[in-house]
Amino acid sequence: MEGKLLELDLFLPKEEELAEEEPQPLPGGGLYDLIIIGAGPAGMTATVYAARKKLRTVLISIDLGGQPVLTSEIENYMGYQYITGQELMAKFHEQVRRFPIELAIGEEARELAVQGKQFTLTTSRGKKFTGRSVVIASGKRSRPLNVPGEKELVGRGVTYCATCDAPLFGGMDVAVIGGGNSALTAAADLLSIANRIYIVNFAPSWQGDPVLVEKVEGSDKVEKFLGYEVMEIQGKDRVSGIAIEPREAAETIALPVQGVFIEIGLIPNSEFVRGVVAVNSAGEIEVDRHCQTNVPGIFAAGDVTSVPEKQIIVAAGEGAKAALGAYGYLLEQRG
Known part of the structure; x- marks a missing residue:
């Protein structure tokens, strides 16, 4: 990468x-x-x-x-x-x-x-x-998501290190996958860099420290999807989006993003x-x-x-x- x-x-x-x-x-x-x-x-x-x-x-x-x-x-x-x-x-x-x-x-x-x-x-x-x-x-x-498109797009929009790669996504829309301290820290790092940040967490609530939750939720750049699962990372040569579904419904939501930061443990x-x-x-x-x-x-x-x-x-x-x-x-x- x-x-x-x-x-x-x-x-x-x-x-x-x-x-x-x-x-x-x-x-x-x-x-x-x-x-x-x-x-x-x-x-x-x-x-x-x-x-x-x-x-x-x-x-x-x-x-x-x-x-x-x-x-x-x-x-x-x-x-x-x-x-x-x-x-x-x-x-x-x-x-x-x-x-x-x-x-x-x-x-x-x-x-x-x-x-x-x-x-x-x-x-x-x-x-x-x-x-x-x-x-x-x-x-x-880092733990992988193991979803279609992940392996193929590593280094082309898929990353496991916000500290390393966040500067490469200036002005872009990105997704952060996870709800613990690693994911929240990644989102916080991206606040001054990315245009919009979607946080997708499989659990219905945060697992991170309150101080990080407060920092992330206080930004109008962030949109959270708690209780959602990533089904696919999309893109041919580079990431173009992700498909997510709520855990309690069969409804697919497409999020157009150019970067995916996987922070799930x-x-x-x-x-x-x-x-x-x-x-x-x-x-x-x-x-x-x-x-x-x-x-x-x-x-x-x-x-x-x-x-x-x-x-x-x-x-x-x-x-x-x-x-x-x-x-x-x-x-x-x-x-």
């Missing part, structure tokens, strides 16, 4: 920077004390805590920053009255790089295998990392560990209060877990707990 790349290029490392962060082979068979998977708030916090405990650590992630990079305004992270998601994650990354840990950014986790008391992570490019303990902090990704990035550790019905990794999974030596933190309240500050705290838990586990194994 061109708009997304333009926006995220401001923060994500360039190819030459990734080359500098390529981990070098370790002596003694390349065995790490701790493998951390994911470089969002949980993963980067876990990395700092692991480094301070002098654990030989590698941080592996497809990207830097996770979901917060897609957040335009953060006003509830302690120490900052206001900061953008990209700015906050850049500060996290800056702190991580102060420590002698190894980074493998640009590597996507594909499979985690248990071999006795050791764990091997294989990436999508076939690289293998073996460690004595693991922290899974792989986060979540997130899916945990846990596929590579399903069958290895226990997950709940939503695919979230189940952990105890120490961030321990059901497999000794494997810990998990952040949005990928069953811990409630998906917030940056919660994820960071859970990342610290997971790293400390891994440190305690390693001490017991050596004891």
Whole structure:
């Protein structure tokens, strides 16, 4: 998605920077004390805590920053009255790089295998990392609508990131799909950019914070369709409209729009560990209060877990707990 790349290029490392962060082979068979998977708030916090405990650590992630990079305004992270998601994650990354840990950014986790008391992570490019303990902090990704026209028009009017792509829709009519904080934030971001904003929510009421609801409902640019379902995204080369229906009637309404922002929640990035550790019905990794999974030596933190309240500050705290838990586990194994 061109708009997304333009926006995220401001923060994500360039190819030459990734080359500098390529981990070098370790002596003694390349065995790490701790493998951390994911470089969002949980993963980067876990990395700092692991480094301070002098654990030989590698941080592996497809990207830097996770979901917060897609957040335009953060006003509830302690120490900052206001900061953008990209700015906050850049500060996290800056702190991580102060420590002698190894980074493998640009590597996507594909499979985690248990071999006795050791764990091997294989990436999508076939690289293998073996460690004595693991922290899974792989986060979540956007949930698709799965309606006709969606896949075909991704990057041509269909987007999952208002922070990245909203500026591309100046003066246009757009639809925001969803009724939670993500959808309401997207609509708020679009107020100064789009001509008209249709909010379509499957539920008959909002699921977001009152302050966001008040901001969105107070604009004459916004028209809401609560209790409606998106049936189709229309368009040939670009989005030209959407078809929606009320849940309690068979009546199709056509909304002519040039952009569709899909904000209906997130899916945990846990596929590579399903069958290895226990997950709940939503695919979230189940952990105890120490961030321990059901497999000794494997810990998990952040949005990928069953811990409630998906917030940056919660994820960071859970990342610290997971790293400390891994440190305690390693001490017991050596004891």
